[in-house]
Structure formats: structure tokens, C-alpha cells
Amino acid sequence: MSTGPSDDGATDTPAGRGDGAPLKLETFLPYRLNVVASLVSQALSRIYAERYSIGVPEWRVLVTLGQFGMMTGKAIGAHSHMHKTKVSRAVALLERRKLLTRRVNRADLRESFLTLTPAGRAMYEDLAPIALDFTSRLSDAIDPADRAAFERAVDRLTERSAKLAAEVAKGRRGG
8 A cells, every 4th residue: 555655756645644534445344355356356267268268257157057067047147146148248159159059948938048068068177177276276375274264254254245235135125
């Protein structure tokens, strides 16, 4: 954090300014979690972007289908926490690249069942060990004795965040 003149002489943050602020981003948990998520996503996405020329949404669709086999776009969005527009664009790109196929749901013609093609499955099988190695290297930052507590904390924060999001959504609906 800068507390004075930068290299060009401009003042980024005056010394002592903000010390009494009631909310400081660098200690604000939602901000800190977002920074971690952003940095991890950037690092991992560089790997699959360079190797497979896919972005984060395509990666999430590919990995979700790799894990579950067949799903609808709506189910992928719910599982991967992606907006339906991002899922739709990712599906279209993966379909153009012949990495997935869609089969219309005869019970509901508005939706399709999505599955990986053999090429998509091969990409998933190639990518999985690379992603797992990345996770292992990232997890090395956490002392082995702290990993179970970290996992519990992440689970609890995820559950609480979902509850808070539902409360906010419910409040917006007037209920």
C-alpha cells in the first residue's frame, strides 16, 4: 500500500490518511476472498488458456460435464455458479469446437442435454491432472495441520454466503 509520492511524484495515498476509516478493504473479508479467488482463477486460467485456448466459462462447463457426464445448461449454471448467458456462450463455443454435443430434451423442447464428445472427454482427461497438480501446489501454502480447519472454514463460509444471498434475494421480493 502506497503512503506517499509514487515514482512520478503523484500522491497515491497520503500518509496516515484512511487510518480511521470504518471500512478498510485490506481487512474486509468479502474483498479478501474476492482477491484470493481472482488471483487463483487468473493463475489457473493461464494454464488452460495457453494449452487449450478456452476461458473460465468454457473450463467450468467442460469440467462440470467431465464430472457429471450429462447435464442441462441450467444445471451447469447452478452447479458452477454461472449466469445462464455465460453458460450459453460457453456451450456454443465448445459446441463449435466439437467438444460437446447437445440433444434436445423431448419432455421440454426449451432445454437440451449436454455431453462431452470424445475430443471433449480427451481434453478433460488431459486437463484434470494438470488442475489437480495446480491445486496441490496451491494447497502447499497451508500447513498440513491446518488443512482440515481450512476446509471446514471454507465450507462454513460457503454455506453462510448462500444463506445471506437467499436472505437478500428474499428481502428484494418483499418477503
